[in-house]
Amino acid sequence: MIKIVISFVVMVGVFVMSTTQAAVTDTGVRVPFKEAVGVRLFKKNCSVCHGEWAKGTDKGPPLIHDFYKPSHHGDGAFYSAAMKGVKAHHWKFGDMPPVAGIQQRDVSKIISYVRWLQQANKLY
Ligand code: HEC
DSSP: OHHHHHHHHHHHHHHHHHHOOOEEOTTSOEEOGGGHHHHHHHHHHTHHHHOTTSSOOSSSOOSSSGGGSTTTSOHHHHHHHHHHOBOOOSSSSOOBOOOTTOOHHHHHHHHHHHHHHHHHTTOO
16 A cells, blocks of 8 residues: 555656646746756856847847857857856857866757747747
């Protein structure tokens, strides 16, 4: 009996996790649960300059922009930007400093989320 109760609780837990949405974007699209960590890491590390939904601020450019599609700035550009910084070349915001303490695995989650967000905004 206990085993049945436990497996029922586990099944409900898995069901809830697979259907729970992390957040709703500015365009009203629900962020899939698998991007939840990426959303959190982006907000913590990138949104101060790139904006809450990557549409840019007065400190940094939008990442929802043709420049930053995979065909123009591949994932390598994201790893390099986050870990080594960027010399200003496309915009007039100044250089992007390296993001202190960020790990490669964090950037992987952020890239997955930003690519999802770019597609949700019909960039490609
Ligand atoms: C302090 C502000 C700031 C923060 C924080 C910041 N960026 Fe940037 N980022 C910039 C600016 C400014 C540029 C534009 C440089 C230019 O003129 O091309 C930029 C450019 C980029 C580019 C383009 C790189 C290229 O090769 O042209 C990527 C990708 C990027 N940022 C990703 C990120 C990610 C991911 C994070 C968080 C982990 C982040 N940025 C955090 C300011 C910031």
